Structures are given as structure tokens and as C-alpha cells.
Amino acid sequence: MQSPSVPKKQLLALAIGALFTAALAQAQTAPVADDPQSTVVVTGTRVAKRTVLDTTAPVDIISAEALKVGGVTEISQALSVALPSLNFPRPGMTDGTDTIRPAALRGLAPDQTLVLVNSKRRHASSLVNLNGTIGRGSAAVDLNTIPSAIVKNIEVLRDGASAQYGSDAIAGVINLRLRTDRDGGEAVIGYGKRITEYSFSPVPRPADATWGAGPSERKRRDGANANFSVWKGLPWGESGHVTIAAEYKDQKHTERSGYDTRQQYPRVNGAYDPREQTIERFNAWYGEPELKQSTFFVNAGNTLAGGVKVYGWSSYQKREGKGSGFFRRALQDNNTLAIYPDGFLPFIAPEVDDFSATGGVSWTVGDWELDSSIGYGKNKMDYTIENTLNRSLGASSKTVFNAGGFSYDQLTYNLSGVRQLEVGLASPLNVALGFEARREGYKLEAGEPDSWRNGGVLLPNGQPTASGSQVFPGFLPSDASNNHRNAYSLFADLEANLTPDLLASAAVRGEHYSDFGNNWSGKLAGRYSVTPAFALRGSVQNGFRAPSPQQQNFSSISTIFISGTPYEVGTLKPTSGAAQALGAKPLEAEKSVNFSLGAVAKLGKGSLTVDAFHIKIRDRIVLSENLTADNVRLYLNQQGFTGISGGRFFINGVNTTTKGVDVVLNYPYVSPQLGKFDFTVAGNYTDTKVTKLPVTAQLSALSPAPVLFGRVNVLVYEQGSPKTKFTASSNWSLGDWGATVRATRYGKVLTPDANPARDHVSSAKTLVDVEGRYAISKRLSVALGADNLFDQYANPYPAALNASGNVPSSNYSPFGRSGRFVYARLNYTL
Numbered sequence: 137m138q139s140p141s142v143p144k145k146q147l148l149a150l151a152i153g154a155l156f157t158a159a160l161a162q163a164q165t166a167p168v169a170d171d172p173q174s175t176v177v178v179t180g181t182r183v184a185k186r187t188v189l190d191t192t193a194p195v196d197i198i199s200a201e202a203l204k205v206g207g208v209t210e211i212s213q214a215l216s217v218a219l220p221s222l223n224f225p226r227p228g229m230t231d232g233t234d235t236i237r238p239a240a241l242r243g244l245a246p247d248q249t250l251v252l253v254n255s256k257r258r259h260a261s262s263l264v265n266l267n268g269t270i271g272r273g274s275a276a277v278d279l280n281t282i283p284s285a286i287v288k289n290i291e292v293l294r295d296g297a298s299a300q301y302g303s304d305a306i307a308g309v310i311n312l313r314l315r316t317d318r319d320g321g322e323a324v325i326g327y328g329k330r331i332t333e334y335s336f337s338p339v340p341r342p343a344d345a346t347w348g349a350g351p352s353e354r355k356r357r358d359g360a361n362a363n364f365s366v367w368k369g370l371p372w373g374e375s376g377h378v379t380i381a382a383e384y385k386d387q388k389h390t391e392r393s394g395y396d397t398r399q400q401y402p403r404v405n406g407a408y409d410p411r412e413q414t415i416e417r418f419n420a421w422y423g424e425p426e427l428k429q430s431t432f433f434v435n436a437g438n439t440l441a442g443g444v445k446v447y448g449w450s451s452y453q454k455r456e457g458k459g460s461g462f463f464r465r466a467l468q469d470n471n472t473l474a475i476y477p478d479g480f481l482p483f484i485a486p487e488v489d490d491f492s493a494t495g496g497v498s499w500t501v502g503d504w505e506l507d508s509s510i511g512y513g514k515n516k517m518d519y520t521i522e523n524t525l526n527r528s529l530g531a532s533s534k535t536v537f538n539a540g541g542f543s544y545d546q547l548t549y550n551l552s553g554v555r556q557l558e559v560g561l562a563s564p565l566n567v568a569l570g571f572e573a574r575r576e577g578y579k580l581e582a583g584e585p586d587s588w589r590n591g592g593v594l595l596p597n598g599q600p601t602a603s604g605s606q607v608f609p610g611f612l613p614s615d616a617s618n619n620h621r622n623a624y625s626l627f628a629d630l631e632a633n634l635t636p637d638l639l640a641s642a643a644v645r646g647e648h649y650s651d652f653g654n655n656w657s658g659k660l661a662g663r664y665s666v667t668p669a670f671a672l673r674g675s676v677q678n679g680f681r682a683p684s685p686q687q688q689n690f691s692s693i694s695t696i697f698i699s700g701t702p703y704e705v706g707t708l709k710p711t712s713g714a715a716q717a718l719g720a721k722p723l724e725a726e727k728s729v730n731f732s733l734g735a736v737a738k739l740g741k742g743s744l745t746v747d748a749f750h751i752k753i754r755d756r757i758v759l760s761e762n763l764t765a766d767n768v769r770l771y772l773n774q775q776g777f778t779g780i781s782g783g784r785f786f787i788n789g790v791n792t793t794t795k796g797v798d799v800v801l802n803y804p805y806v807s808p809q810l811g812k813f814d815f816t817v818a819g820n821y822t823d824t825k826v827t828k829l830p831v832t833a834q835l836s837a838l839s840p841a842p843v844l845f846g847r848v849n850v851l852v853y854e855q856g857s858p859k860t861k862f863t864a865s866s867n868w869s870l871g872d873w874g875a876t877v878r879a880t881r882y883g884k885v886l887t888p889d890a891n892p893a894r895d896h897v898s899s900a901k902t903l904v905d906v907e908g909r910y911a912i913s914k915r916l917s918v919a920l921g922a923d924n925l926f927d928q929y930a931n932p933y934p935a936a937l938n939a940s941g942n943v944p945s946s947n948y949s950p951f952g953r954s955g956r957f958v959y960a961r962l963n964y965t966l
Contacts, residue, residue, distance in 0.1 A: 179291040179311040182554055182568040183631050189736050192641055192661035192673050193295035194747045203284040205876045207328045207923045207959035209363055211279040212239045220820035220861040221798050226952030230267040234425040235457030235486045236278050238271035241307040243794055243822040243857050246276035250305035253312050256494055259513025262544035264686040269947055273759035275686035281453045281490040285367040286381035286433040288315045296730035298679030299643040299659035306679045306728045314435040317369025318377040321966030328959025330359035336932045336944035341397035346408045350395035359390035359424050376438025383431040390423030390954045394944035402467045420942035423954045425459035448495035455488040461607035462942050469595055470606050474531040482524035482607035489516045503555045516543035521605045526586055528601050530593035539610035540583035547575045563633035570627050577620040578685035583610020600697040615691040622650045637665040652724055655680045674733040683723035683757055687786045703781035715785040717775045719832020724788050728753045742803030750795045755788040760844045767838045789830025796822035811870025819862040826850045851888035856948045858883035874909035887946040898930040898946055919961040927956040
């Protein structure tokens, strides 16, 4: 429950974090059995056996054990609680983004982080985020298509790497490394639900209302989440492996709406309808969607005669989501009383199919270690709109519609070679050369006619009504498209110790895209060992992100009526005639310049890293404002587009500067009496400023000139994510017992409005997660825990910002809006 006592809860949470810090200080002279500093990484370097603290850029490692801790077993959520630099907001009532949610690294866009699986590029989702959320306009990789059971560990490179890996690697790289087990396995069953109480600001009812004012807080027991996963290692010949994993998830929705005090029914003989006193006024789903998700993953490899190694992996996931829109009251023009006499809550129910398959071979020719692979991935999203209607069809309207959908696919071929040369330096010169060819495709399919057409049934006042299925009109045949592009790249990567204490690396990459042209990226990085226990590191580079096919080709047009005349409005392709009449151009690549400088200190078996970064991006691709003012419509009519009233489109032109610092302190401690402890204290500060906004000559000539990228979108970039995030955690084990305690403090976030007086600030919040574990036998263990133990929520909106009562808090909350989650888990070793 959100109440005046919350600061006490925050103080308790911070006290827990302080205890971790104190324990760290006391632990620095204690003996430790394990050495995490010896962990070898493969991300950000092509040198074999490079350890985590010896790289030129910061790399975080999240182990398989860490992924299992917690009640919500999503990869994105696990990364969010493990990495202060990564945020995973959980927006609601945002169409497809309820089902495919983006994660963002270092305050940049979700699609400015490259995702790899076993160091190979992963395909993106087909969804482009269009609503008012973090990542608006982005089409990013859906990390949650990968089951945590198949993951050996995750390496997160917190540095730009376009010269090493290509497009998208501006903020960094997330590399999921898969299990390679020949035996063993584990089955996990988990179940949990939300046990919570939240508060909100009631909206004043009409002065003459016959119904009550309603409550200002609400207890909920919902959001049940059942999860089953299993992985098993199988032998393949004498040295090979076949590791399989499967996962099933069934998540029920959560309801965090406010109390709808508005009039619901038409008046009866001038008086309020008696049903106003009995209708359920908590009438919206605002929170977690319903999900049913089945995932299968297999990873295999073997060494053949002559030392040739073959490898491959494949995955498939089916996800069925269900989220809601705003409640349609019985009296509203977009309702038909003959179908829904009490109003209706429309549902958006996407079905997502995700498939991938990669195969490769590695071999040795002389001193060269060669690798060749080919991979294919596809993400398909189809929309079914339920419990709705097409108001223009009247009482004969259907209530379920196929609204169409889209798909994205990627075919990638890689060939690379690595060798070492003795050139008189303090170490051999590591040389890596490579070639990549990639084909990408994006297809958009129209919905059934009733999902988008206007049936001609008029409102009681004789005016036309909206076309298509309520909450999500289907895609029109004119939206449909099928487009492809090709990209080719060459890269070279050098790394060596110039002196025993100075490690240096250089990389260069050239790329050619069939749709927008060429790009060159370069990177210089170094690490200097001041002492065996202290080093400085840094890098300078330029990077890029190619415009995605989703941004280039997405289109969603609907028909509206202005004074009885139909007009088309919606999201226009940048290459469409109407968009280009407003100044749109074919999209170009975003360009970045990154600087980083950091320090690494080894504290016995522990470590402290501090890394500052400065990232300048120009010509960021953004989704414009909705340009629907009367002068825009008149201008389009003058240009010959008589049936279009305006719209929005993707455009280059926003420049930003992002700077900040990451601090990570790790320390393991082992005591025969107290057990084994792993302590982590980490923090991130990120500040983004928008330094340039897009303009077009066509719009600038209008009076008044419409704004292409307005105040709300600028402030979402600058203040929509917390500038600070701190975590303190401890993992403990002794004999059959184990426990994890973690405190995460999220800084304040702003929910901006076009009117500054309506801006809303959610203050900083501290969430505490706890879990206890007990090994019942050598094979069977049980865990009990709670995420968000103290039931924290973002500050509720004032009533003036929630006129419908459906949305009582901000979608920019960095930790969602569903409250405490209590769970139990059984683990069985196979």
C-alpha cells in the first residue's frame, strides 16, 4: 500500500543496503575459496581466455544461478535487477507493447543495444513501439523469447561496439551464452501471485451523482504466475553435446485501475439510470497482461575427425497475450447499446510466433582459427481484437476481429578468422578478420475488412462514426507491404600488449546497405596496468544504427470524419507521398561518437570498477508528433492529397548527448562458520540532453508551424527514465540453506505533459526482494520469496491527470505497477 509510512520502508531498505556495504568492508581480509576474477569472457574481445577484469571495456556477467533467483523468470527482468545501467519498465494499456516489452541500456533506445546469442546476431521483434512508452519508435530484440533454462551466462558489454559487431551496438552488447552440457539437468516449477494494496487519487463524481464517491485504495490478490521449465544435457558421441530446454508460462492479468466515477449510462427521462449505483467501476486492466507462453530451445555441438567442430542451435516460442484498452461506457458514441448495454472493455490479444535456427563449423588452417555460420530468425505478430465492435456496422457488428499483423525475418551469414602473430610486442598480436552478409525482411498484412471498414451506420445525431474495430482498427490493404534489404560488411580487429602493462586494441568495419548506402565505424581502446591490482581503461569510437525495416515500412491508416467528410490519418511511411509532402525523407543511419574512461581495482578476491561514458548521437530516428492541425490538412489538400488529414512518420533529426558513470563493487567471502557470501553494490548515473530537434521546410512555412518533436517526447528522452539507480545485494549459502536479499533504488522519473503545469513526478523508490532456499535432498530444493517486499508503487496521478479513472499511475515507472509478488519454487536436479 502506498501511504505516508512509505519513507520508513525506504529507510529500512537502505539500511539493508548499508549492512551489505558494512559487511563488505569487514570481509576484505577473509579467505575466499573461489576466484570470480578468473572468469573468461568472449564479448568485446576476440582474444581467447581474456578474463573479465582484463578487458579494455566493462563486461558484466550474470550467471545461470543468478537468473533463477526471483519470482519473475524473464531474461529482461533478471537483467534489470542485476544491472543498474539497464531498465525494463513494464507499461500497460499500450497495445502490442504490453506483450513485447523493450529494455534499455544506459538511457538510450532499446534498439541501440545489440543482442547476440553465442556471439551471433539475434533477430529483432517485428513490433515497432508506437505508444507513449520508453522506447517509442523502436523495434528491438525480444529477450524474453529465450528461456533462462538454456542460458549458461549472460555477458553485457557496457561500451559501444559497432566497429566490432555492426549496427545497433551504440549503448552496448548483450551476449547470451548457451549451455553446452552433455549430462545433468534440472526441472523447475514455480508459482506466485500479487498480494498487494495500492492507492490512487479518486476523480470527483458529478455534483448530482446518485452513486458513491468510491474508495481511494484497493487490495488485490491477482496476477497468478505458474511457470515450468526443464533443461537436460545429452551426449553426442564421445565429446559432443545436445542440450535441450523447454519452458511453459501461464500468467494471469493484474488490475491496477482507479475508480471510474463518470456517468456510465444514458439518462432515463432526465434522471440517472438506476444501474449507475450497481455497476462495477473498477472497469479496466491496467497492469500486467495475460500471457500463455511455450518455448523450446536446443543447442548442440561436436568435434569431428581432424578437429573440425560443428555447432548449432534452434528455438521456437509461441506467446499468446491479452491486454486491454480503455473502458467504453454504455453512453459513449463508440458503443452500440444493443450489443453492450453496460459498456465494454476491449481486449488486444496478439499471438507471437518466434523461430530461430543457426548452424556453423569451425576449423583450423595453418595458424588461422576459422569460423563459418549461417543463421535465420523470424518474429511474427498477429492481432485479434476481442470483446469489441465496429460501431459503424451497428447492431450487426461482430465482437471479435482479425486485425492483421506483421513479421520480421533475418538471414545472416558469417565468415571470420583469428590468428596470432609474433611482431616483437609484449604479447602476440591477435588478428581477427571477417565478413558478414545479411538479408532482412518486413511484411505487413491487412486485417479482415470488418476490422477497418466503415459500414455507414450513423450516430443518433446523424453524424458518421469511427471506422473499424474499437481500440485497434485493423490494418488496411493499402498498409500491406512486403519489403527486403541486403547488407554486407567487412571488419578487422587487432589486439595486443604493446608493453607488459599496456593492452591496446583497434577495430574497423565497413558496411553497405542496399537501402541507404555505406557506413564506416572505428574503435580504439586500451588498458594500462598501473599496478597488478589497479588499471585504467578507456575507448574512443564512432558507431551507427541502420534504420530498421520496421521503421521504414510500418503503416497504419484509419478513417476519421471531419464535418461529415472522411479523411485518412495515422502512421505514414516516410516514403509515402503525403509524408514527403510534409518534409519526410528516406531514413538514414543514426551516427554516434562514444568516449569512455574507467578504472579497475582488484580487492583481494573482490573487485571495484568505475567507468564513465559520453555518447553523442546525431540524426536519431524518431516518430514525429501527430500532425493533424487544420493547417496541415489544408496544406495536404493543396498538394493534391485530398483524402488525408495528416498523420505521423519516422524522421531523422534528433541529436542527443548522454553521459554518466557506472560503479560496480563485488566481493565474495567464505567463512566455515557463517557460510559463503557474494556481495554486490552497484550504481549508475545517466544524464541525457536533447541538443537538436528536427524541422522541415514545408512545416516551418505554415502558420503556426506544427512541432515535429514536441515537449513531451523531448522530456521523455531526458527525464522519462531514472537518472540514478543503485543496487545492493547479498547471496548466502551454508550447508542446505541459502538466501538472497537485494535492495534496488530507482531515481525519480517525470511523466511530462504538453502543458508544463500538468507534469507529474514520481519520486525515488527503493524496492527490496528476498528469497530463502532449502535443499530437501541432494536433488530437490525449495525456495520461498517476495519481490517488492514492501509493496512499493509509483506516486499516483492527481485526479486531474486521470479523468477516466482507468490509468491512476504512470507508464514510465521503472519497476512497473503491480506491487508485491510472493512466490514458491521447487528445483529438481536431473
